[in-house]
Ligand SMILES: Cc1cc2nc3c(=O)[nH]c(=O)nc-3n(C[C@H](O)[C@H](O)[C@H](O)COP(=O)(O)OP(=O)(O)OC[C@H]3O[C@@H](n4cnc5c(N)ncnc54)[C@H](O)[C@@H]3O)c2cc1C
């Protein structure tokens with residue numbers, strides 16, 4: 001029976017655990033993914049954004065008349081060319097990474113199989129191999145939730161398969177109203193697919209109400225939107241997929257994308273049987289060192305990171321957790337201080353069109369928490385950069401506590417929202433009050449950051 005000092009299950013964020021600091025450990029990396037390297041690299045953040053950008057250019061060209069007073073003729077996009085540019089780059093990284101893990105380092109071995117824990121120090125692979133270990137990192141991530149009414153197949157996809165289609169769908173139904181659904185809907189619509197998004201409630205629940213309303217209006221202008229509706233039946237024919245909706249409507253599309261949330265992969269790992277603490281969504285409960293808990297106490301020798309250990313389901317969170325886990329393992333080995341682990345608020349950027357960026361509380365949430373909070377809004381259109389963009393709909397909102405000026409949240413919709421959010425994430429992370437934040441530094445004129453500066457100035461007036 002093989003034995004390892006450390007086993008890492010999951011080679012997404014888990015793949016960054018082995019490194020120079022652990023070179024003296026015999027490490028086994030285990031992964032059962034079709035492509036090596038996890039969700040972000042193969043079917044998540046990176047390929048989607050590599051499609052989102054060309055789609056955004058295409059959208060801007062279509063809108064060019066608005067800013068250029070130009071007449072834009074019909075432009076045809078080369079789906080296969082875009083797809084091959086994306087996967088030509090990504091697949092090479094995935095294949096190179098797999099080869100390096102399999103044979104590039106003397107202390108690291110690779111197992112490409114699904115495994116299940118049989119105890120805290122033993123696992124069994126699908127082919128029946130039993131392997132023991134001293135320490136374990138669980139980084140098994142999540143997978144798309146499937147819907148009974150929409151069995152996956154050649155025409156019904158998740159994010160795992162749709163980006164590799166040979167031909168761009170002329171008609172696409174997107175099911176769901178979260179980040180994935182909103183990004184894919186805008187992306188396909190930008191490239192000229194006739195998109196219809198079908199969702200049982202409102203888009204982007206949990207995001208600031210005004211931001212959501214602005215997004216929903218923009219979405220309605222760009223693609224079909226059926227809200228408060230579910231798909232009850234799907235019939236695949238030679239012509240496409242005919243969907244029956246809960247309101248009785250029927251529509252036929254070429255392909256369907258199911259984006260109805262993620263299932264945490266602990267359900268097939270055996271962690272429940274080990275009595276480890278789980279959250280409602282199946283993620284493991286961990287402490288600030290990423291050690292998994294049982295009965296609220298850390299279990300010796302087991303760490304968890306990423307989607308299997310948090311509810312944020314974001315890559316920047318998973319990356320940070322992996323760094324914390326490495327330091328905690330080194331601490332366990334007597335070679336480092338214990339990590340502190342805690343960073344500031346977690347930002348979320350939805351790379352749809354328009355883009356949304358947010359962190360922290362909305363004004364309503366701050367009030368619900370009993371805080372004396374105030375909010376200021378600056379429209380893009382109230383600044384010189386907004387005039388350059390001819391923007392009349394997007395805005396920045398900042399929430400702070402009256403008196404102390406503590407930054408409680410920020411909510412942005414519009415071009416480069418993710419970039420505009422970061423100075424506020426930085427201020428909140430380093431405990432900087434809103435007092436003096438606008439006037440205590442230069443803001444280059446007339447850059448888009450002036451929108452943030454003006455929101456801060458308005459906010460300060462209310463403190
Ligand atoms: C379409 C999409 C777009 C996204 N866009 C963004 C974005 O723009 N920004 C952002 O921050 N986040 C984004 N995310 C979320 C982000 O991709 C995830 O939060 C992150 O990749 C999770 O990393 P992880 O290491 O926890 O898991 P993963 O990367 O999913 O890795 C887990 C690995 O474990 C393997 N595995 C699971 N169970 C077993 C088992 N029992 N045995 C062996 N192997 C196993 C899996 O095959 C997988 O390779 C997106 C997600 C999706 C789906």
Ligand SMILES: NC(=O)c1ccc[n+]([C@@H]2O[C@H](COP(=O)([O-])OP(=O)(O)OC[C@H]3O[C@@H](n4cnc5c(N)ncnc54)[C@H](O)[C@@H]3O)[C@@H](O)[C@H]2O)c1
Pocket residue numbers: 145147175176177178179180181183199200201204230259260261262312313314348349350351
């Ligand atoms: N830009 C980003 O950072 C980015 C992009 C994509 C995904 N992600 C991450 O990935 C995670 C998953 O994204 P997501 O959009 O799949 O999840 P989500 O949880 O945001 O949205 C899931 C959607 O599916 C709907 N849904 C759930 N069950 C359903 C059912 N049975 N029938 C019909 N609809 C159903 C929900 O109402 C919701 O609108 C997110 O938590 C997000 O953090 C991040």
